[in-house]
Amino acid sequence: MDIRGIDHIELFVGDARQAAFYFDRAVGFQLRGQGGPETGLADQRSLLLCQGDVRIVLTTGLTAEHPAARYVQRHGDGVAVVALEVDDAAGAYAELVRRGAAGVTPPTTHTGADAEVVTAEVGGFGDVLHRLVSRRGDPGEFLPGAVDMTPPDGGGKLLAEIDHLAVCVPPGQLDETVRYYRDVFGFAEIFAEHVEVAGQAMNSTVVQSPSGRVTLVLLEPDRSRRPGQLDAFLDQHVGAGVQHLGLRTDDIVTAVTVLAERGVRFAGTPASYYDALEGRVGPVDAPLDRLRDLGVLVDRDHGGQLLQIFTESMHVRRTLFLELIERRGARTFGSGNIKALYEAKERELAAAGATAAAPTPQEVRA
Known part of the structure; x- marks a missing residue:
């Protein structure tokens, strides 16, 4: 079984057209296809x-x-x-079920004039499923016979690919979830840490497919400490789910500038965060004043630097949000920014003669 990468992400939403308006007008996605009862997708409306x-x-x-x-x-x-993009969806389905995955939807073949797509579904985490997808023929076809395609309009591409998904699981379920992806899907554990700041704490383990193209950042709150944003997510989402979607860009300064002009709201960053930035991560190949204006964060690991920023959630429950990330050699996910943001907030409050308090969920994102 060869898991090549992420074929697509599907969101279940209350109003697909309204959600598409945000992703199109604000985040720069293009509407490329749609389906519904008239195309054989019974009782649903789907937009690609x-x-x-x-x-x-x-x-x-x-x-x-x-x-x-x-x-x-x-x-x-x-x-x-x-x-998940695989070479053989039917074979992958059989193998995953044999290894212990819950079979949800057996293999189904969708055939068009120039393409054939086979899909099957197995259980993932919480109520989230993994759809196995293998494709033959025209790569421009998404789901022949079910989704009518429209040509691209030639717009710009600020976002390149899905870098990772951050998944929040209830306390006590992290180790079990890691074992599931290791033993059933063949993922490897590539990074683990315990993060503690301001009386809050969480455990994090990163699992990745052998191809390196599917990365899950698994997060679990430590409820021996005071509640934080992960607890809030689990309460509002009612269980495990994707907390944020990491989208890689080749030029984060341009991407954030354009998206902000279109109305995307980003999490705020204390101005004093940038006073200690180069002392923490070394010289940054970007104007610090511009990073400060935009609120872009910088972290470093053994491989290099990464630049990142988080949007505010666009959902009424304040759950799912987006991360924009530009990798300059770094392979980790910016956990150093959690402590740095807290310390920056402390400095600001101390300068104002106030007692430091923990950053809000909009000031610190896991």
Whole structure:
């Protein structure tokens, strides 16, 4: 079984057209396809949006019994399917079920004039499924016979690919989830840490496919400490789920500038964070004044630097949000910024003669 990468992400949402308006007008995705009852997708409306190598499907259930409608009622808008590109979906399905995955949807073949797509689904984490996808023929076809495609409009590509998904699981479930992806999917543990700051704490383990193209950052709150943003996510989302979607860009300064002009709201960063930045990570090959204006964060690991920023959540439950990340050799995920942001907030409050308090969830993102 060869898991090549992420084929697409599917969000179940209350209103697919409204969600598509945000992803199109604000984040720069293009509407490339749509399907519904008229194309054989019974009781649902699905819209395909693309940018770079990122494909996002937005699906709304048209009846109360549809899985998307039930998902939204329980969790709100969120990632319901993480689709994995494989060479043989039917074979991968059989192998995963043999290894212990829950089979959800047996292999189904979708055939068009110039393409054949085979899909199957197995259980993932929480209520999130993994769709196995193998493709033959025209790469421009997404799901022959079910999604009508439209040509691209030639717009710019600020975002290149899905870098990672951050997955929040309830306390006590991290080790079990890591074992599941290691033993069933063949992922490797590439990074683990315990992060503690301001009375809050969490455990994090990163698992990655052998291809290196599918990365899950698994997060678990430490409830022996005071509640934090992971606890808030689990409460509002009602269980495990994708907390944020990391999208890689080749030029984060340009991407953030353009997206902010389009109305995307980003999490704030204390100005004093930048006073100690180069002392912490070394020289940064970007104007510090511009990074300060935009709120872009910088971290370093043994491989190099990364630049990152988080959007505010666009959902009513304040759950799922996006991360923009530019990698300059770094392979980790910016955990050094958690402590740095807290210390910067302390300095600001101390300068104002106040007692330091922990950053809000908009000031510190896991």
